[in-house]
Amino acid sequence: MVNVEEFSKRLTIVMNYYEISAASLAEKIDVQRSSISHLLSGRNKPSLEFVLKILKNFPEVELYWLLNGQGNFPKENRKEISTPTLFSSNEEKNMVKENLKPTLKNAKDNSIERIVVFYNDGTFRNYNP
Template structure:
């Protein structure tokens, strides 16, 4: 839940930083001036739409900072990581290179066009048996799921 008084203080910091008054700020982000006035007076709470408009128009404003006061303003510019940065050299050297018929997509979130499908129950059982017989030096440490919205989840087997 957003603390309205603290949110108003952060909103005033944004106004001062960009040398804007409340009416020019509301015009710039595309909201009614009365909405801005009601928000600054504490009568109304900020809507998600209002916050998203601020983030869209002013990329210097960090979402977590405007909502909770966590982080910094202006936002510290982060160097975006390429897809290659997520793959360690160890993983590259231990992964077999796929043949042309099973080339993996560059985008991890797109579908594989030529999936290898095995319908045989015996084959699946054999693969599971082979997995359970691997040495413990290759134990799984963690799995990281990266989502398009910039969030992630980490799963550890322990």
């Protein structure tokens, strides 16, 4: 559950970091000024749409930090980690596909469409075999 008072403090930190007013923030993320005022006063809880607009327009804001204070603001500069090659040859790919085929009778083309790995920082990575 989001602590409304703590959320409003973190929202104020974001506004101070970007040196913008509540009115400027409302304009930038396309919400009514009163919405910002109600959030800052602790009267209203942030909606999912509001949080997503903040994350979209302010890339230095981390989701977990904004919602519950865990993590860092601004985001740490992380070096891009290259994705390791899962398979070195088509033969290995085919071998893995064969081993992962479903064993159910009458399964209609139940091949793997994609694999999604979720990370603790809220990011994810898609792998398409």
